[in-house]
Amino acid sequence: MVPVGAAVRLLALAGSVGRSGNVAGAGTRAAASALAALPATMLWAWERPEDLRWLPPEAGVAYVAATVELVGGEARLRPRGFPLLVRADTAVLPVIHIDASMREPPLLNAAQHAAIVAQMLAAARRSGPQVVQLDFEVRASQRPFLLALVADLRRRLPSGVALSVTALASWCAGDYWIDALAADEIVPMAFRMARDDGAIRTLLAAQGGFTRPRCRAALGVATDEARVDAHGARRYIFSPRAWDQAAWRHVQPP
């Protein structure tokens, strides 16, 4: 039978998840090698049409594959609605972005946990990436939920798939609490830092990056804020607008 309604864009979801080689905890050798294979520069491709076929091969793309909106007791999926065009040799990794409602703070129940896990596993399964990323900026009271979620994810993802997790910059500075986060890579986001902006920029300039071991491997920056450099860290770059080659040139090191 043929549907009468219009097609609805929806992200593929996993019926089954990786069952082989599940390893609890971060830092497996296979995950480390998946991360090592990732380019040193990754562009975040947010929820908008992105044509990145011009991107040189030394850079990769971390694209929002889906957003899970947590509202009260519900988890609502907003699958990627816009195309991403990349060359076949471009490294891509899917990002699952979690949006916690302010109006109806999430209950952080088992269903919401399951929804996020399902999306992450589906993203890992669907396009065969070696790295998947979770973007979930939690409030203080939500930290235990994130810790448990990431631990569960790490257990359930295949051992060869690395788990990357974004972090507020402050979590890698004075508000450090992520030591037990079972991620293979933590990406402190040194942009949109609001009241912490001055202090953290001063710190990064003085120290050449975050100094906590778990925070040194990667750094998130934005095209529309002052340059932040960190020695040796993989850079994830956020653009508030669709990427173009001018924006790419703008973020190149001087």
Add this chain to the structure above:
Amino acid sequence: MRRSITFRHAAACLALALSTHATLLRASGGDDFSENPFMPQFHVAAAELQAYAGGKLGIVMPSYWRVYQFLAYRALTGHPLAQGELAQLGVRGYSVGPAAGGYDYAYSEEKNGVGAWLAARASVRGAAAVKVGVDTDMGDYTMVVNCPADAFDRASKTLAQRIEQGGQQWAAVWLAAQDAVFANCSPQLPQMRGGGGAPVARPLTLPAAAPAKAPAWLLKDLAYQRAAAHFYAGRFDEARAGFTEIAADKASPWQPLGRYLAARALIRSAAAVPNAVLAPTDARVRERLTQARGEMTAIAPDYAPARRLISWIDVRLRPDERRRELSAALAVDVLGPASVQMLADYLVLMDKLEPSGLLAAADPMTAWIGAMQANAVEQVGRGDEAASAQRRLAALAGARAQWDKRHEAAWLVALLTNARKGDLKPAETKAAAAVKADSPAYVTLQYHLARLALADGRVKEADATVSALLDKPQPVSTRNRLLRLKMVSAAGADAALAAAARIPAEAGGEAAVAEGAKAAAAPQFDEDLRAHLEQHLPLALLVQLKPKLAASEQAATADLAWTRAVLLGQYAVADALTDEVARERATTRPLYARYKAAATPAAKREAALLILSNTPELTPHVNGAGADNAGAYWSCESRVSGDDGMDQAMPAFVTAAERAQVDKEATQLRALPKRSSYLIPLMIDWASRNKADPEAPKALHFLVASTRFECGAGAREAKPRNYSKEAFDFLHKQFPKSEWTAKTKYYY
């Protein structure tokens, strides 16, 4: 990628004891989104929405999302929404209509219809188990639901009919064919590597050929199933040909659907054009959609789904014209079920326009929304102030031209919303003042008249206007916004402080959740109270007014006044506050006793130095004077200034002499270097003279610790020194055996 919201809650502050600042909540989802719970900047509070849509607008804010501007326009132009109309719209944040399906749609067989279909299949004896999916990969990192629930529903109903019609034998044949159709819904594809713009070749599964002696109905169904299989497999030319043949076959039970489905195959083929979203003007896309539109138009009079798809096509094919059509209808028509999609489309189409395009739009509602939003506070980030100022002037001119031409209240609202000091002509002011209280525009216009009067220095007039509005029932968010004006316009301190207590317009925020119902009953305060206390009162007046503040605000105010007093050398003022500052600080209470025992200014200064060194939260909270020092002094926290500038405005009750004193004290405090540069040299000097005092290594320890992530706010130093290291070195050299030295492992 951060959201933040400032939520000030007195009880929460008490619980935190030493915090004098609003609780900064950080949630996920990013993009710097924040809203004031007392007067949400971007949406109408849920509890106020019905009245708002019905014409009791309160103050219409330029920063409101467009769906609320739409509701305001309707009310201002004489078409407020009835309760049923609003309910149908299902306003959610900045959008309307039901939320998209749950996260589990694609694999919840209950939600996506697969479960019911599998159950229906079981009615055919011996039917082998099959696996059915609903979504397929488009090859560009997006997925589509290829086979929606109604496809499975229709199949289930048809199967029941065919069992009755042809018995189990022919039903089994029918089912095998239908299984082949649905095998195309979610085929297994090779792992994707790179979108590249090339279409993904999907495998095709076709029903088997009709067996000999198949009944006529089965032959007709098989023709339909073959077309459907092509459709789901993305073979749209073949699908279209099949459905076109069916449309011409009057003997087929599917004939009435043939033309519609042939046109749908065209639409899907347009959507499948590589890069179609990135290049909607692609000739192939336009050609296919244009043809589909023509075919849908021909059948639309008798078929509602075709009408809906014409609108779907128009949004993509002729967006400007469609926006104008939608605007014209939505502005005046009674809203019904079809209006939800119309409004959703209208909002999306407005999003495609630049602000200047909105303002210049030919349809009045779009132009009005553009004028209202021209100078709105940015939802995300700081925005481009120069561009925003230019947009405001353009909007002011545009609104004035429309007002002069039409004399409609909506345009007067847009005009005053964009007016700043000296912008309004006397006739415009007079016209705004003449609008009657029963008009939906009344409160907004009166608010802006008061705001502009305040800006012009006509404070009494502003205060009278605000007071008159406050004397009448108002929506909570409007009342809170008026109270912010009242704090500035009130002639006396008592009236100003009375205006500080607020009720949140909307429940929410981490503090409220944590504190529960008990907190909800406590007095609550927006940022403007603390901004006025910190920025606009001289020390003497601050102390004088402190007893009049709510209990929850007194501790923070005592801390502020005590800190300023000792830094300014006004020890008599500090003396009177010392017990109160010490009350909740058990671990440092001996230091306050030492301060109280000090007999001379020099001794008090040294005792205060110890307290400040041990207590980093004691800061003078002086706002910086320039871009390099924009945060509150001795800390990098900055207050959300609101969207009306009221917390930056000097309250009217502060006299000229007191204002001069405010400036003098602020100048003195701003001359101090950053905290560590001020305190550490003094402490090293004191410690070198008091080596036997156990407080010396302790104070140095806390000073070193506090230099970690220290904010750089403070007067510029000619030759900045690393005082953290100097204190660290001094501590380790002079007090090698102290427990505090052992705890001081790093400098910063």
